[in-house]
Amino acid sequence: MTNFNTDVAVIGGGPAGLAAAISAYENGAKNVIVLDRNKWLGGILPQCIHDGFGVEETGSSMTGPEYAEMYINTAKKLRIKFMNETMVLQFNKNRKIIAANKKDLHQINAKSIVLAMGCREKTRWNIMIPGDRPSGIYTAGVAQSFINLYNIMVGKKVVILGSGDVGLIMARRLKFEGAKVLGVVEILPYASGLQRNIVQCLDDYGIPLYLNHTVTYIKGRERLESVTIAQVDEKIDIIPETEREIKCDTLLLSLGLIPENELSRNVGIEIDNVTGGPIVNQYFETSLSSVFACGNCLQVYDTVDALAIDAKKAGENAAKNTIKQNKKINIKAGKGINYVIPQRISKSGKIRFTLRVKKPCVSPTLRVISGDYELFKKKLRWANPANMVGFDIDISDETIKAKGDLVVLLDGY
């Protein structure tokens, strides 16, 4: 077993890990190492061959592979060390990492760790769709990797469940590759992906979007033969008489993403039940000191730009690593708010918050209160669960000293 020390170890070489590593290096950490299980860098980006990446960050729209290459090239110019095809098996409270690759088992002693493990897709069993267990059921991202990276076609007649962006992008992609895309089925009364993708991936190609619908049954003892879809009522209960069978050979699932945090859980890092990611403070530091979290293992971002901006901060803090976690106040999600990050703050100053609302609404007012006192108020033109909301607040020393929880809520919701 090899054994070595590093200033910053970044677990995961996707966009978050790359951004964090670059930022850590630029902020003084001379010894930065990125550990990634794939043989390539950039994580999921190389299979996201569509464009729309980097608009907020660079002003121009790039494809996934281009965006990844931009970061990879920057990182490679710096003296950042990369270990690919390397799986982190565990790390402990003293930040001793055990990782395996084809050369050996490695023990890496890191002054600080940045978690950037990304996320995984929800499967059929996260929503317990009854029926048979045939082949031909893929999560959208897995189908995307087969088609775009490995040159393998997953199906010919496809139904997509879930209107997340990956599902919408895959609807168009499959159409381009000659498959019949019979429809996108969404249980909610609104699409969960971006409007742009509804128009450019579905409407452009006449692919129907069935809102308030879900898949109620899967049929096929070997390969998938059909799915049954049905309308749901306001309580999301299935309306049985609306059930109908759609013959298809493939079901793509775009049901949402789950932050990947087995490593974090194993070492006892506190996890937020709503985000599925670690609870962090304003420095993106987890409940375990000198361990930071960023990217989709912290929260599922809707753009890589916003993700990279936060990841850079996490990397910077990991490099500086001078944080003392003492006075803590909690940030709570109030009415209309699904979650807020950071969940804790420990020091005064200008702090950036990101949040997601529960339901789409027009002209709501975002408020942050501490008891009866209002710290922040902002009128929004619209708010949508698919779009993360970001805002800055100056948190005073008094607020920190008061130690009262801050509640973020949405009026007019």
Add this chain to the structure above:
Amino acid sequence: MAIEKEITCIVCPIGCKILVRVVENQFELLGGNKCKSGIDYAKSEALDPRRMLTSSVLVNNGEWPLVSIKSSKPVQKYKIYSVLKEIKKIKVNAPVRSGQIIIKNIAGTKIDILATKSIKK
């Protein structure tokens, strides 16, 4: 001849249904937009809709079997399928450099197809 169209605005997530009328390539706004920024979008969408096109091309002897590609400029919407048909026929030899022109003036569109990824041998 006048054509009336309903265009879903993609400028923000509200997704206004903007009603427009096109008379001999002249654009007329009929309403439905909640803000001004939707007007430009509706106009270009009504008169000359175009889309960036991304797909992939077969690679010979590369570390990956495919290279991802994009159109150098947005392609006129009605030409998308003819461009895709051409793309499926192309083969390139590794190595490929990101940004490299894979094919010029595809399907007579005056638009080039560019690699968006570098592929080693």
Add this chain to the structure above:
Amino acid sequence: MKNFHVAIVGGGVIGSAIAWELSKYKLDVVVFEKGSDVASCTSKANSGVIHSGINSPTGSLKARYCVEGNKILQSLADKLGFQIKWIGKYVIAKNEEEAKELERLKKLGFDNKVPGLEIKDGSEVKIKEPNVSCYTALWVPTAGIISPYEFTIAFAENAVENNVNFLLETEVIDLKKIKDHFLIKTNKGEYQSQLLVNATGLYCRKIDAMLEEPDFQVYPCRGEYLVLDKNYSNLINSMIYPVPPKELGVLGVHITPTIEGNILLGPSAEFIGDPDDKRTTKDMMKTLFNESKEILPALPEKAVINAFSGIRCKLASPGEGGWADYRIEESKNTHGLINLLGIESPGLTGAPAIAKEITRMISKFIELKNKTDFKIRKVKKKSFSEMTAKEQSDLINKDERWGRIVCRCEHITEAEVIEALTNPIGAQTLSSVKYRCRAGMGRCQGGFCSQHIIRIMEKQFNIDVNKINLKSPRSNLFYGRTREKVND
């Protein structure tokens, strides 16, 4: 045409155990399995429980083979390398009335010579099982858990290594008795055999009917299960069973840890017409969850990560009470045909004892001579994730494929996937990899590793992408290439 001494139809746990028992002797043995792997039907989809023998009437074959099998399983596990955990079970009574039932079970167990049975009161149970509330419980220390496919695979693979022929994806479509031989027609050609063993579980009547008029009926009875995430494995330490319901001849919805560290809830019991109808249903998922929650109030809904069902082969209809004993016998009308009928629970436990019984029957037809070169190979070795750092490091230094983790959830290496794909039976589906090395069994349900396994199948085993199947001959995963490499 190849001529065998013994042809076994069915590569489930019974067929495989018989094949292994026979592989010790100088015999030409063949096993016909219509699935793409062994244990592809009932043997795969069950609770994975080693029963003690407290549930079957004294003197029944079920009781006899169960108790016998239970006794020899540990020594078999030591030889063949499959895992057993003797975690014991509690049969719990919710009230005084049910408590009387426990006394009856205890008496039955005693008569069946099941050791160590004890009635415990609720507070005693609480100490060992803090999440379980009950009035009293029957403690059954000789009940254990096993991985049913690992168990079956262990028999089958070692049998193949001792020259038994396993023919996968080979379905028997017709049988004829010609003089002293059986003519066996399959989808892959014709074979001859002196003896024929019908170990086809749910299809035992169909096979028997090819040779004679069956004097029995099969009543398929579906059992659905829910699977819990490993994060919830500490909810229970032993198996938790209710007092068996009076009808249907089943044991009731129970809560069972698995060898892999998950927990199973189930099975339901539903008589169905079609033995292949392995669907899971919304209603039953709800019922299973609710019934389990009565036993285990701390059970959270989000703990459920999977559902499946298996079908019991019953010889008694629900009207007849659902309970009938096994029939393991030489056919009276067809000389040389050995039928195993109605082998349902506790068939997994009984399999080794049943296999010995069949071997005894065969010895009446053919003189059995021991092979001198019979060899035992442990099927299951320690997996990478169970090794010490030193062991892991040593293996990687010897062979770099041990250092490539293919399945991120279960930390399965490329070396283990390759070993799974080179199994002596020749099973090469995605499921056969999963059942041999657990790649794809974790939380992501194969999302990450399936891509890597498929690359390994393509590149290292030269399997055509269109012929990569999930689990059975027509369960193809793909439809060719997105870009075809046409030669010009």
